[in-house]
Every structure is written in C-alpha cells, then in structure tokens.
Amino acid sequence: MPTGPDTPPTIADVAREAAVSKTTASDALRGHGRVSEPTRRAVLAAAERLGYAPNRSARSLRTSVTETIALHIPEFLTSAEYYMSFVFGVAEQAARAGLNVTLLSSGHLPHRGTVPQVDGLVLCDPVAEDPLVEQLMNSGLPVVTAERYVGDKQPTGVIWSDHETSMTELLDHLYDSGAHCPAFIASDTTSDWSTTLQRTHARWCRDRGVPKLDHGAPFGSAPDVLRGVVRDMLAETPRIDAVVCAADGAAAAVLPELRAAGRTVGHDLLLASCVDSTAMRTAEPPITAVDLRPRAMGAECARLLCEILSGETPRGTVRTLPIDMNIRASTRP
Template identity: 55%
Template sequence: MRESRPVTLITVARQAGVSKTTASDALTGTGRVSPATRDRVMQTATMLGYVPNSSARHLRRAVTGTIGLHLPEVLTRSDYYMRFVFGAVDQAAAHGYDLTLITSGHGSVRPRLPRVDGIVLGDPLGGDAAVEHLIGSELPIVTCERFPGRDVLDGVVRSEHDAALRVLLDHLHDAGARRPALVVSSGESDWAADLGRGYREWCREHRVEPRIRTITFGSGTEAAAPAAADLLSAHPDTDALVCGPDGAAAAALPVIRAAGREAGRDLLLASCVDSPAMAEADPPITAIDLRPREAGARCAELLFEVLNGSAPPGTERIHPIALVPRASTQGTH
C-alpha cells in the first residue's frame, strides 16, 4: 500500500536550495544534475523523510523517452504476450517513445532499475520479487490485470475473465454439456484467480461438483496434457473440458483421442485464450479472444495519460473480450 506524507517535493527543493525540477531530476537520476547537487538533494530528502507520492510522481517530467514493460518471464514464448508487446510498442511509437522490455535480472534479488518514464506490468504475479522491486521504484505504473493483493497502482487495464468464462460455460451448457471440467493456472495471477472464481460460482449455481486441475502458471503446454488426462480418468463422465493456459486446449487434443473421446462430439473443448493454434487445430477450438494487441496498446495509452496527468491515480479501464465459438463446442445436436 502506498504511503503519503506531508513532506512534498517543493519542501525538499526549498530546503536544498534548488528548483523543483532540479530536485525531481536529482531524486530520479534524470536530467543534467551535478553529482554534488544530487547528493545534497538526496540527503535533504532523506533527512526530511520525503517519500514521493503518486501525485508528486506525476509532476515529474518525462525525460527518458522510453516506457518499460515487464512480463512474467516464463511466458515470452506465448503468442498472447508477443501480440501484447507489439500493441504496446505501437502506442509507444505513436508518442515518439521507445519501449524497454524489462527482464527479471536472473537471480539477482534487486535488478537495476531501467531508465524509463513509467512501467507497464503485464500480468504481475503475486510474490514476484522483480515486480515488487519495480513497484518500489516509485515510477508510475499501469498494470494489465490487477496485482494480486494490492490496490490499483497508478492505473489498471483489466478484463472480466470470470464473466467471460461464465459466458463460455453457458455456451457449453446450451450445447448439451452438464459436467464441465477446468484446467487452470495457479492463482498468482489475477487472470487465473478470476477464472477459478468464475468457474466455481457457475458450478455452485448449477449445482455441479467442480472438477478442477491446477498447473503452475507458465509451466507451458506440457503440463496441461497430464492434467487433462488425469481429469478425464478421474471423472470419465466429464462432457466438456475448459483449458485456461495459452495453448493448453490444443495440447489436450491427443489426450482426448487417447481416452477414446472425440473433441467437439462427445467431449466439448474450449480455451480461455485464443491464438492461431486454436483456430488451426483439428477441430478448431472455441476460445475467448483476449485481444492482446489492443490490451497492450491500451495499457501503454493509459500509462501516457498517467504521465501527462490526464488520468487520475487509480484509473481502472475494462478491456472487452469475447467468445469465439468454433467446431470444438458444436456438440451432437
């Protein structure tokens, strides 16, 4: 949680005998400030117990011409994140900005801070030390999905994954499925927690016993196949399988065939993340289109609004997502 104290940047600047701009530059390591001045400003800030708050951060000039983007490191092979990155790059370019992909520093507990005006955190995972470090930097931060267990930082772009999953489950129900099962990622991400919640609520309302298998977030599609196999063997009367992780539903197809089932006929199959792999699968797999390129663009756009002061701190934007029905949920009727 952010703290706010009465000591302002102006107080620090006055006490150090510099302009507010110089004080800001000195504290953030930007601009052209001599080492002596920087040291004096930093000592003054420490002495006064100055903690930059959200609104003070917005007063800082944009000087690096670069925004940062951090993604869960395990996921750079995901089609979703590739598109997300290029959406954010497009927006950055439209503002004349570069975009720095912040990697997690590989084992160093405190990675150096990137030189950026602000940061987009894509799917920040609870307990990710690199994410905590970036949040501690006091740079303006917009997240894609909420940071689990935290208030909204400077801004959030999020989608209503629980509602979208309920639409998907209703679609399966309409196609005749009564006992849907779910393979989902562990709940360090807001997205996976949303899916688990939506599924459990739907099951409660429909008086259906939840059938759920959880795999590690970002463990890749190889973990999805055994989870699906386990579900189908533990609950042979399962009539629909919903896979959360990107690519998992396609990875489940061989498992479904091996269990003597036929996807789209006696077992409906759907994915919570659309991708070319879903469209080109045999049969093509019904999926929720998360519109990743647009999500990346909206996150960058909101960050620029935070930077220029036009979006108030804590701004929340809902990014619409939509079900794309395909042959895998056609059913027998």
C-alpha cells in the same frame, strides 16, 4: 545531405545557421517562448537543412524526462503468443506517442535494488510474488498494469478485462450445448486472471449445481504433463463431457489425449480454451476460445500510461478492455 564533420549538429549549429541565439532556436523548435513567425520559420528551416535531431541525453539531463517507458512481462518457459502480441501493442502505441520502450527481463536487473531510469512502467499480468514486480510497484514511478495487481499497493493505472463474465459465458455456452459435467484445467499462477477464472468456475458450479471438477497445472506445463492430467481426470470421472483449459495453448496440447480416450471432440466431448491463439484456430477441430485481444491490451496500457504522464488523465484511472468469445467447431455438437 549536408553532413558536417562527423559529429551530429547541435542546437548551437542550428542557431548559428539561422543567425539567432541558442535560446531563440530552442524556443522556436519547442514552441515555448515568444518568437515571431518569420524567425520561427527560419529556425525550422535551418534545423531541417542541417538534419538536426535533439540529443536525448542532454534533453533528459536538463528536463529529467527520459521519454522512455519500461515494459515488464512475466517470464515463463513457454513462449506464449499472448505476450508477444502484448509487447507489440505497447511498442506500437508508445512509438506513436514518441516514447521509447525498454524491456525488463525478470531474470537480471542491472543493479540489485536499482530502479530503471524511465518515466513510467507497464507491467503485464503482475504476479505479486515476483520480487521484481514488487520493487517496481514501489519505485515511485507511474505504473500501469495489464490486469489487476493483487498486492496491497495500488498501481497508478489499470486496464483489465472482465474474465468473470467471459468465463461465465463460456461455461454457460458449454452448458447450453449440452455439457453438464465440465472439467476445468486451471493455471497455477497467482495472477489475478488465473484466480478469477478459478473463483468464477467454482461459483458457477455451485450456482448450476454441477460437480466442481478441476485441476491445476503450472502455466508453462509440457504437453505430456497436461495430457496426463486430462487422462487421469477422464479415467476418474468418465462422465466428463467438456474440458476447459486456462493456459495458453493447453487446449490444443490436450486434444490428442481426448481422441486417444475414444472421445470425439465437438460431439461427445466439448473443448474450450480461455486464451485464443493460432493454435486454437488451426486445431482440428478448431477450438472455441476467449480472445483476450492482447495487442489491444498492450496498446491500451501504453496509451493510459502516456495520458497519465502527460497529465491529461488522473492517476488511479481504471479501464476495462472488452473481450469476446470465438465459438468454433469444438463446442458445436
């Protein structure tokens, strides 16, 4: 390991080592100018020998490209598994493209009104009311959103899933399994996902001619709040024969309450969740849920952003991510 003094080698060191000029060294490394094959190899060898790595700051100053994207995810009290997987999907895909990922916490923005100095942004489940989201949308930077943005301004790229279809399938599945009076515990956020679920549920009830039974609960609601909601609904409408929960983890939280009400989940009462997670898989009985494939979602967002940044995909591209329903014992009467 031929480490010099203690300051990392610069391109000037590489150039000297290879007995060429800075320009030629740079051209050889970037593959940019006209460099003969032997010279190119000599430069590469010199760089390897010295352990040269380009200084990102200098390069970024010169090219005004930061090789960094920022990731914003909504901050709820509950730490939802969905977002975790999403973050890692983004991180992995970005690393594959040689990009850094920096996290934007909703709470603190370094300087009020200052936009982060990055090449692009990924917004997960953008809530139109969030002032930071709005600011980022108007930053002029390329923005890819996971799920559609309900504001006026359109993002540079979108990956979304067809929750309308999957919610309909879920309700149909319950209906086919004999549940003709399902209750829906909606999520109170104003994300596109949340409102789509509510709209779809309402229309499905109308189409099927069944009563529309729903109740909103804030996304990160505590278990006992959710249980209270369910208790009240069951007390008010005893003929409820299925419960669908929107929020991540809510179905599992509600399970004991159903049991306490004397119902047997999977038999005289079906239970399903709009978000799959370990909690759904490990519940007793395991709970039918829609797998939103968060890791794939994150990866696709990062991929699209990379493609837009490199110009190989036009701005305004919209793609969909297929999602599946995992049918489990909680809806098999």
